[in-house]
Amino acid sequence: MPDSKNGKLGRHFCLALGWVCVVLGIIGALLPLMPTTVFLLIAAWAFSRSSERWHQWLRQHARFGETIRAWEEHHAMPRRAKRIAFLALAASYGFTAFIYGPFSWAALIGGVCIAGVALYIAHIPVLVKPSEQTAES
Known part of the structure; x- marks a missing residue:
């Protein structure tokens, strides 16, 4: 049982990390000198470990999806x-x-x-x- 509890806690942590990084990425898209892509790549990584729905949403995003897919598929x-x-x-x-x-x-x-x-x-x-x-x- 402790493993499933740690797994659930890990998924929640990754989901929260993903959303924090999405927010930071959006701020970075609006502010000069603050990165966008690195935060969105971290968000994609975190979502891939916590929520397939949000991971696919980010991969299919009209503005950022191509960059995320390129990194995940081809580095x-x-x-x-x-x-x-x-x-x-x-x-x-x-x-x-x-x-x-x-x-x-x-x-x-x-x-x-x-x-x-x-x-x-x-x-x-x-x-x-x-x-x-x-x-x-």
């Missing part, structure tokens, strides 16, 4: 999404350096973290759509 990002991510990272660093100074601890630590995220994003494959594959052949 890849569209080229446009990578460009936007790099621009957002650069803007974040620029804002931090402007506010605190380019050689402040905040800018230096932030710059190292941003560089790490940029390297990770650079290593994610670009999602190639089937129409693009036939055009290249």
